[in-house]
Amino acid sequence: MFIINHRTFFFWLTGLILAAALGAILAYGLPLGIDFTGGSMMEVGYTNTRPALATIQTQIAAVPLGTVSVRAIGESDVSIRTRTMTPAEHASVLAALSAQASTTELSYTSVGPALGSQFTNKALWAIFAVVLVIVLYIAFAFRKVSRPVPGWGYGITVVAMLAIDIIVPTGFYAAYCHFTGAEVDSLFIVALLSLLGYCVNDVIVIFDRIREHLAKNSRENNKEPFEETIGKSISETMNRSINTALTVVLALIALIIFGAETTRNFALVMLVGVAAGTFSSIARSAPLLIPIAKWFAK
Numbered sequence: 591m592f593i594i595n596h597r598t599f600f601f602w603l604t605g606l607i608l609a610a611a612l613g614a615i616l617a618y619g620l621p622l623g624i625d626f627t628g629g630s631m632m633e634v635g636y637t638n639t640r641p642a643l644a645t646i647q648t649q650i651a652a653v654p655l656g657t658v659s660v661r662a663i664g665e666s667d668v669s670i671r672t673r674t675m676t677p678a679e680h681a682s683v684l685a686a687l688s689a690q691a692s693t694t695e696l697s698y699t700s701v702g703p704a705l706g707s708q709f710t711n712k713a714l715w716a717i718f719a720v721v722l723v724i725v726l727y728i729a730f731a732f733r734k735v736s737r738p739v740p741g742w743g744y745g746i747t748v749v750a751m752l753a754i755d756i757i758v759p760t761g762f763y764a765a766y767c768h769f770t771g772a773e774v775d776s777l778f779i780v781a782l783l784s785l786l787g788y789c790v791n792d793v794i795v796i797f798d799r800i801r802e803h804l805a806k807n808s809r810e811n812n813k814e815p816f817e818e819t820i821g822k823s824i825s826e827t828m829n830r831s832i833n834t835a836l837t838v839v840l841a842l843i844a845l846i847i848f849g850a851e852t853t854r855n856f857a858l859v860m861l862v863g864v865a866a867g868t869f870s871s872i873a874r875s876a877p878l879l880i881p882i883a884k885w886f887a888k
Contacts, residue, residue, distance in 0.1 A: 594821040597877035604874050607866075608754055611761025618764045623773035626713075630675040630700040632683070635667045637692035643668070649686045653679055661771045663851065667696065674700055713779045720786050725749055728794070732801060738816050738883035747882065748793050751875045755789040756782055759863040763855075772855055781859040788838070789867035792831055793875045799823040800876065816883050820876050828872055835868040 593600065624631050641649075643660050646668060650658050659671040675683070680698065687693050725745045732741035760782070766772060800823045807814050842864065845857040 593824055593873055594817055594877055594880070597873075597880065600873040600877065604754065604870075607758060611758045614761040614765040614768075615757075618768035620760070620764050621767050621773045623775040624671065624699060624701045625776045626774065628701050629671060629673050630680070630698070631669065631671045632680070632698045633663065633667055633669050633696040634684075634687055635694045635696050637666075637694065640666050640668065641691060646670075646687065649689070650683055652686050653682045655679065655683075713776075716779070716783060717786070720783060721749060721752065724752070724786070724790050728797075731794075732797070737804070739879055739886060743882055743886070744797055744879075747875060747878055748790060748797070751793060751870050751878070752786060752789055754874070755785060755863060755867045755870050758866040759785065759859050762862045763859050766855075766858065775855075777853070777856040778859060781856050781863065784860065785863035785867060788864060789870065792834070792867055792871035795830065796823055796827050796871055796876050799827055800879070817880055820879060824872060824876050831868055831871055835864055838864050 640662070643662060647658065647660050650660070650670065650672075655672045655675065657672075659669075661669045661671075663669050670683070672683075680700075684693070684695060725748075728745040728748055729742050732744045763772075763774070763778065767774070800820060803814075803819045803823060806812070807819065839861060842857045842861045846854055846861070849857060
């Protein structure tokens with residue numbers, strides 16, 4: 591019952607975290623990668639000492655590409671982003687970089703503007719579809735629960751919590767991009783969609799236990815206070831939620847430390863999202879049903 595008795599504190603803590611995340615998104619924005627905007631990105635490794643970034647920028651300027659972004663990766667690699675290059679321009683850039691140093695092209699990706707716009711629309715529709723299916727499922731699963739919160743009230747609560755669970759890692763990533771130069775790519779969208787599924791699963795476990803207790807109380811004509819029912823449900827599922835989160839967190843930490851550079855940002859977003867989702871399911875989602883029940887009672 592500790593969480594129920596101190597739910598006001600957890601609600602205020604949620605508000606502060608949400609305000610910080612929204613502030614980071616508004617202040618720093620989300621720099622879109624070529625998956626969304628279109629363009630070409632190449633990673634080049636230097637066999638010996640890597641030249642200064644200004645020198646690399648000057649070498650690339652020999653090819654008329656307009657604005658070019660050059661970013662250091664590690665101690666010997668660079669990431670170069672330009673508008674969509676033709677095969678001839680791509681070859682010219684490699685030749686310019688290799689003129690005074692030994693280089694190796696590590697990767698090259700080119701996405702047209704039309705394809706980038708299409709991917710953006712599909713990503714937004716995918717998130718919307720996932721949320722819609724979740725609401726419909728919860729409304730169906732809790733259709734027989736009407737007191738003290740109607741079935742659709744559980745669905746609205748879950749969606750509200752999912753919104754927070756998505757905003758928090760997005761705010762973290764906005765700040766991370768600002769200080770590291772990272773960009774929003776397709777893996778970021780994959781991470782958000784994965785978090786939607788993970789977080790709703792955690793919440794549903796607790797809500798389902800609440801539903802079981804409400805049904806049992808109704809059969810046995812037990813006048814148990816709603817707050818006590820929620821507190822009991824949280825206590826019965828807390829260990830399961832924390833243990834599940836720990837196993838996922840350990841895997842993500844291993845991926846961050848030992849995994850490839852391309853999946854590190856994905857793992858970071860997932861790590862923050864899993865932590866936020868676990869906190870949400872235990873300290874926010876179920877306790878939020880209490881003020882909602884009081885509102886319906888009026």
